[in-house]
Amino acid sequence: MNNVTVVDEKVLSDCLNEISRALLQADVQFSMVREMQTNIKNIVNFDELAAGHNKRRIIQQAVSNELCKMLDPGIPSFTPKKGKTSVIMFVGLQGSGKTTTCTKYAYYHQKKGWKPALVCADIFRAGAFDQLKQNATKAKIPFYGSYMESDPVKIAGEGVERFKKENCDLIIVDTSGRHKQEAALFEEMRQVAEVTKPDLVIFVMDSGIGQAAYDQAQAFKQSVAIGAVIMTKMDGHAKGGGAFSAVAATKSPVIFIGTGEHMDEFEVFDVKPFVGRLLGMRDWSGIMDRIHEVVPTDQQTELVQKLSEGTFTFRLMYEQLQCLMKMGPAGQVLSAFGAELMPKGNEKESQAKFKRYMTIMDSMTNAELDSTNPKLMNESRIIHIARGSGRTVQDVMEMIQFYKLFAKIWNNAMKRLKVPKKGSMNARSQS
Ligand code: GDP
Ligand code: MG
DSSP states (O other): OOHHHHHHHHHHHHHHHHHHHHHHHTTOOHHHHHHHHHHHHHHOOHHHHHHOSOHHHHHHHHHHHHHHHHTOOSSOOOOOOTTSOEEEEEEOOTTSSHHHHHHHHHHHHHHTTOOEEEEEEOOSSTTHHHHHHHHHHHHTOOEEOOSSOOOHHHHHHHHHHHHHHTTOSEEEEEEOOOOSSHHHHHHHHHHHHHHHOOSEEEEEEEGGGGGGHHHHHHHHHTTSOEEEEEEEOTTSSOOOTHHHHHHHHHOOOEEEEEOSSSTTOEEEOOHHHHHHHHTTOHHHHHHHHHHHHHSOHHHHHHHHHHHHHOOOOHHHHHHHHHHHHHTOHHHHHHHTTOTTTSOTTOHHHHHHHHHHHHHHHTTSOHHHHTOSOGGGSOHHHHHHHHHHHTOOHHHHHHHHHHHHHHHHHHHHHHHHHTOOOTTOOOOSOOO
8 A cells, every 4th residue: 555545545534524424413314324434434435536626625525425326225205297187195293294295295296387276184183174275275275174083094086086087197195194003103104005095105204303304204114115215304404415315215216305384485405416415515595596597607607617717816805806996796695604704884994905906906916816825025116016006015914914814704715605616625613
């Protein structure tokens, strides 16, 4: 083993430890973190790593790919077809968000022109039918349930029958999540499935349950053929590492996530951003959204590129000052974390100052502009730049001071935003 390999192995193990800590904090099961580590160690190509300029980035990319793979059970879930009747049964513990998610799922499809319907087969929880009725009415979705009937299997069967006759193409069956005895709950799920013959059974899990996800999913899977997972409450603190457990236990993919209590707070599950968030890049996607909102499409790539390069050169400052002065879209994004640079009420003064700094920078050499080191400009260079720009040495010094402040704010903001910086990885979340 040569020295280079030893160094790279150290980088790799440091990096993996850092990432593993983040994953465990996000509730990924220990055994799966171990599995990921083993796989990465097997696939990392040390030759490639040795030649790579950014080893940590290479490792992070490998981990990210590996995690995406672990969330892919290899078989796509059943996808209902518009116009053709499908029965979808929802299961999960009480409080996991089944009833809410049933409505969201129905509403999501209704907006796309489907004819969904809701069946309430939860007779255990008082008010279960009222809750579903309320949700369904609000979304103008037909529903079926009963205050009198005490047999959930019967209600489920009748509801599905009725909506089939009415030519609904998405019949959604909401079930109970609690029973006096656990065994009875699972037997009830089995019977409801037997009578409704669902095309797809969706396991609904609260993203906050963490490590318990595996056992829960496993328990339900033993009585009904789960084909997909929906994770709720992703708007909260939980990062949803339990998804790995649910996927492993059910061999089914996560298809949607719930991101709030409202009907439209529901998103198609997208594995890449999910994994990014697990690795601690959550806020980065927030600033990305902001960029997509306010920056014209043709300028987005360039700005993102700059943000992620993470080296705050004089030239970058020059460009950012231009943005701040114009208060164009990029300036709007940047001013969000640069308020100290441009105090409110002093806009006019700031603009004059920025203009002065830019004039001074026009007299800097390319090497100086592309550097992050103010010391590159010694006394004679400073005098030269002052002369060239028609300003005083004092002005040049002030500009350099301003650069130092701007660089500090910029780099802190990048840390806070957890932008994957060149040469570093920020895998750990600060929250
Ligand atoms: P069920 O017992 O499984 O039917 O669960 P419910 O649908 O009644 O939901 C339980 C609670 O979780 C309710 O207060 C819902 O508003 C809430 N809830 C469900 N999904 C979400 C979500 O994605 N985000 C948030 N913040 N709350 C949710
Ligand atoms: Mg419910």
